[in-house]
Amino acid sequence: MGGEKGGGWFKERFPLDMARLRNALEEELPEHMRFWWFCLGGVPLLMFLVLVFTGVLLATYYVPEPGEAYESIRKIQEGVRYGWWIRGVHHWAAQFMIITVILHSIRVFFTSAYRKPRELCWVAGALLLLCTLLMGFTGYALTWTQQAYWAMTVGTNLAEAVPLVGPYIAYFLRGGPTVGPHTLTRIYAIHTFIMPSIIVLLMFIHIVIMRLHGIAEHAAEIAQEMVRGISR
Amino acid sequence: MDDKEKLTRREFFLNCTMAAGLIASLGTAVLYGLKFAIPPLRRPRYHKVYLSTADALKPGETLEFTDLQGKKALLVNMDGKFIAFSLVCTHLGCIVEWNPEKREFYCPCHQGRFDAEGKVISGPPPRPLDRFEVVVEEGLIYAKLKEV
Numbered sequence: 001m002g003g004e005k006g007g008g009w010f011k012e013r014f015p016l017d018m019a020r021l022r023n024a025l026e027e028e029l030p031e032h033m034r035f036w037w038f039c040l041g042g043v044p045l046l047m048f049l050v051l052v053f054t055g056v057l058l059a060t061y062y063v064p065e066p067g068e069a070y071e072s073i074r075k076i077q078e079g080v081r082y083g084w085w086i087r088g089v090h091h092w093a094a095q096f097m098i099i100t101v102i103l104h105s106i107r108v109f110f111t112s113a114y115r116k117p118r119e120l121c122w123v124a125g126a127l128l129l130l131c132t133l134l135m136g137f138t139g140y141a142l143t144w145t146q147q148a149y150w151a152m153t154v155g156t157n158l159a160e161a162v163p164l165v166g167p168y169i170a171y172f173l174r175g176g177p178t179v180g181p182h183t184l185t186r187i188y189a190i191h192t193f194i195m196p197s198i199i200v201l202l203m204f205i206h207i208v209i210m211r212l213h214g215i216a217e218h219a220a221e222i223a224q225e226m227v228r229g230i231s232r
Numbered sequence: 233m234d235d236k237e238k239l240t241r242r243e244f245f246l247n248c249t250m251a252a253g254l255i256a257s258l259g260t261a262v263l264y265g266l267k268f269a270i271p272p273l274r275r276p277r278y279h280k281v282y283l284s285t286a287d288a289l290k291p292g293e294t295l296e297f298t299d300l301q302g303k304k305a306l307l308v309n310m311d312g313k314f315i316a317f318s319l320v321c322t323h324l325g326c327i328v329e330w331n332p333e334k335r336e337f338y339c340p341c342h343q344g345r346f347d348a349e350g351k352v353i354s355g356p357p358p359r360p361l362d363r364f365e366v367v368v369e370e371g372l373i374y375a376k377l378k379e380v
Contacts, residue, residue: 057268082264
């Protein structure tokens with residue numbers, strides 16, 4: 001790399017236009033965005049990143065096997081250094097993600113930000129809400145306590161009640177006719193691999209549509225009303 | 233950005249606070265994450281715990297004690313040789329019983345049986361009973377118990 005100027009070698013091979021990037025980051029936001037309830041969509045994203053970070057760490061000690069699952073979590077809590085902290089952050093970030101996703105959807109609903117032409121963004125968001133709840137459910141079951149076992153039994157029974165395809169879905173989720181060892185490995189795969197992948201994909205779609213449309217005018221109008229109301 | 237606008241005092245302190253918060257939170261996460269992922273380098277420590285005098289335990293006699301986790305254990309004088317067994321069954325953690333006549337351990341939960349060496353004779357246990365290292369010094373018996 002000898003004689004080339006600082007970053008020249010890399011810049012040539014990774015032709016990123018810093019000026020354009022800075023431009024995109026310094027985009028001006030409408031006035032109403034200074035109210036925190038208009039920015040709630042970013043919080044679940046942040047929580048998701050926290051959950052991925054702590055979740056990957058937890059997966060290094062967790063054993064998805066009925067005899068070992070609870071014991072390995074006890075070991076994380078009591079034996080591994082800062083295990084209680086990592087698991088605690090994972091737990092509370094999960095709670096907080098569910099709460100903020102719901103608050104975000106309430107905000108979008110009541111400011112009519114879902115209206116034409118943003119329906120697809122709303123649909124992706126609704127799917128994300130569903131995925132988040134499923135993540136909560138499967139994560140809850142991974143502890144494999146009595147509560148988790150019966151939650152899984154009730155949950156798969158609910159799936160079974162779906163007309164026509166219900167029994168097949170339930171059979172697939174349980175990995176057999178009843179809740180057993182294969183159910184645990186299945187929810188482990190769903191919780192750590194399948195759902196996160198789907199969530200990343202949906203988040204990508206959700207954010208791309210949002211960026212393409214810009215921030216909803218309906219919302220902006222309502223926000224203006226709010227601003228006037230507050231400043232009066 | 234580039235027209236060198238002067239930072240006001242207020243903005244400067246705001247930036248400092250933001251940066252401090254970011255460093256503190258990310259630093260904590262990275263530090264704790266690394267500590268979590270890397271197992272402690274030091275080897276587990278053992279404590280030498282006094283159990284009995286060698287004279288007090290005749291051949292065939294036993295002495296019950298607990299390890300540092302509070303789980304039951306048994307010191308047996310096996311024909312002059314002192315062996316300390318953990319009484320926790322290796323199958324599902326029930327407490328096994330020593331039968332001096334048959335000279336074997338018996339687990340009441342799933343009929344697991346272990347011989348006088350702690351090896352599995354029959355039943356579901358996957359491995360022999362755990363044993364503690366026994367040290368006899370100047371007529372005193374000690375067991376080396378793992379720190380919790």
